[in-house]
Amino acid sequence: MESSRKFDVVIAGAGPAGLATALYLVKRRPSLAGRIVAIEKSAHPRFKVCAGGLIPKTMLALDELGITLDVPAVEVTRGEAATPVGGVDLSRNGDVLATVIRRDQFDAMLARAARDAGVEIVERSRVLDVAQYADGVRVGTEPGIFDAQILVGADGSGSRVRRAVFGARKETIGRALMTDIAVDPERTPEFIEQRYRFDFRCVSHGINGYSWSFPCLIGGAPHLNVGIYDQRPREFTENGGEQSRMVAELAAAFPELPLDGLRRHATRWRSFPIRWFDARDSYARGRVILAGDAAGVDPLMGEGISCAFEHGKLAANAIGQFLDGDNAALADYDRALHDGAVGKKLSRLAFAARHFYSPHHKLFFRIASVSRRAQEIGVDWYNGARHLDEMPTRHLIARWARAVLLGDSLR
Ligand SMILES: Cc1cc2nc3c(=O)[nH]c(=O)nc-3n(C[C@H](O)[C@H](O)[C@H](O)COP(=O)(O)OP(=O)(O)OC[C@H]3O[C@@H](n4cnc5c(N)ncnc54)[C@H](O)[C@@H]3O)c2cc1C
Structure with a gap:
């Protein structure tokens, strides 16, 4: 043997x-x-x-x-998300929302x-x-x-x-596509304001996901990492229709970036499955x-x-x-x-994906935008801040309800 x-x-x-x-x-x-x-x-x-x-x-x-x-890392303390029904401020009073490495x-x-x-x-x-x-x-x-x-x-x-x-x-494989763009940090809001940006408006065009823009450092030089995630991509081929569709949605989310010019440069794009x-x-x-x-x-x-x-x-x-x-x-x-x-x-995130990425997505984005306090709880829960994501469901629901009905804070 x-x-x-x-x-x-x-x-x-x-x-x-x-x-x-x-x-x-x-x-x-x-x-x-x-x-x-x-x-x-x-x-x-x-x-x-x-x-x-x-x-x-x-x-x-x-x-x-x-x-x-x-x-090397960039700390993000502010965030915004564009949705099909309006914008959402994800900031949490200066708390770090993400550390980008x-x-x-x-x-x-x-x-x-x-x-x-x-x-x-x-x-x-x-x-x-x-x-x-x-x-x-x-x-x-x-x-x-x-x-x-x-x-x-x-x-x-x-x-x-x-x-x-x-x-x-x-069938449980999603895909994300990204590129890095060198930027002048003094003219880029992501660096000036330590901000990341998400854009969910592509959901209305059949992408089950969102575009993002994160500040990051590559070899010490400021860059934006921009990309788009689709939980249920169509058949994916590099250079093929699905990649072009995703890049077009990303370019529409961040029109101020030179993404249109990069569309034909397949080598600048990197994509990978996410199970x-x-x-x-x-x-x-x-x-x-x-x-x-x-x-x-x-x-x-x-x-x-x-x-x-x-x-x-x-x-x-x-x-x-x-x-x-x-x-x-x-x-x-x-x-x-x-x-x-x-x-x-x-399981809760799977539930959220089924609704936010459904034909009725606008209704769910609208519900999510009703209460600022409830949004804050959602952001802290997602981020696992102060181990909030480990809280028993009934406590979480009670906090959520108090936040929506009484405007209670989490802190
Ligand atoms: C474009 C994109 C953006 C993303 N952005 C984020 C983000 O900002 N934040 C976040 O939390 N997640 C993000 N993710 C998801 C994140 O990258 C993954 O969830 C994470 O890498 C999972 O870690 P892992 O160790 O399970 O797998 P991996 O990081 O994929 O590690 C698996 C390792 O196994 C090795 N390997 C594979 N096959 C074999 C084999 N047969 N034999 C030996 N070794 C093997 C690979 O080389 C690799 O080193 C993103 C994903 C993509 C595609």
């Missing part, structure tokens, strides 16, 4: 989900140092198609892991922290196949075979682990679990970095319990992803 390397835990993919799982695992159980390996098909720092917006929830996770964000630097920072904590990362190596046995998992990779007690599939929206163990399902949460999916089978995009993230906005950390934390708890002899721990992970705080949040 071919020789293999043996670990307690093999993680497919060293993006935020895989690295968060590894970091929470060694934090919870330092004795696992040297017994966890992450297999990564590229090598850090590697480019990742992503706008790099970290919501406050993600910053709380970094704090919890004792990681200082030491990469570049994923090559951010993910490399997480990889450094994981290595420092004793996690091995095998780079330029693809996970190819998975076989489960009664007492372990065998993972076939380009450099050879790895045997482990548990495999975490954190290999992104096109997850090989998901396909091998859980089967393929394409979104569907309550019908399962996330644990035998000794294999899924995390991050491989499992499914926010259907409404396509935000996935905070989910990656939440999944990583829950996965680490479940793996710790499993290694302690609790055979039901991985099934509990599946339950937590459905019914725990993250599952409930993603």
Whole structure:
């Protein structure tokens, strides 16, 4: 039999989900140092198609892991959203709404922290196949075979682990398309006012999503990262009709930017699928679990970095319990992803996506615009500020009702 390397835990993919799982695992159980390996098909720092917006929830996770964000970042303290029925101010009295990083630097920072904590990362190596046995998992990779007690599939929206163990399902794949534009920070509102902008008016033209404009730094130079998300894209081909349609909507959202000129420059556009949460999916089978995009993230906005950390934390708890002899721990992970705080949040976002991206979207945007206080609660809940997103449903509804009826503040 071919020789293999043996670990307690093999993680497919060293993006935020895989690295968060590894970091929470060694934090919870330092004795696992040297017994966890992450297999990564590229090598850090590697480019990742992503706008790099970290919501406050993600910053709380970094704090919890004792990681200082030491990469260039732009803090956003104001926000606005254009909707088919008017504008919404997303600002929260100067609170940070997002911290915008570049994923090559951010993910490399997480990889450094994981290595420092004793996690091995095998780079330029693809996970190819998975076989489960009664007492372990065998993972076939380009450099050879790895045997482990548990495999975490954190290999992104096109997850090989998901396909091998859980089967393929394409209908829960969204897509986002983006480009970066160099700007003069003194003449760009996103930099002058530390502001991000969203535009949902494309919903009226058949896009189930929104356009965004985020300030960011690339090699120290101010840029805008602009892009568009569609939860249910039509058949997507680079250079094809769907890409042109999305770019046209993005150009209409931000007419002051030179996006029209970029329309024909296909190489300036980067697009990538985002798998979104569907309550019908399962996330644990035998000794294999899924995390991050491989499992499914926010259907409404396509935000996935905070989910990656939440999944990583829950996965680490479940793996710790499993290694302690609790055979039901991985099934509990599946339950937590459905019914725990993250599952409930993603289910509500799926509910919101079904309504805000429906033929009756104007009605729902109108309802959402009725109360400024309720909007503030919505923004804080979405951002996970002060752990509001973990609050039991009845408390949240009570706060919402008080905000709408009495104008109560959250603070
Ligand atoms: C255009 C765009 C903009 C976005 N903007 C934001 C944003 O502003 N904020 C936000 O929170 N989210 C955003 N997202 C979503 C976010 O990028 C993802 O949700 C997030 O990257 C998920 O992390 P992950 O670790 O699950 O997957 P990934 O980041 O995709 O990491 C998976 C890793 O697995 C590796 N891999 C894949 N296949 C294999 C294999 N077979 N073997 C070994 N390794 C493998 C990959 O190289 C990668 O490093 C955006 C997405 C897109 C497309």
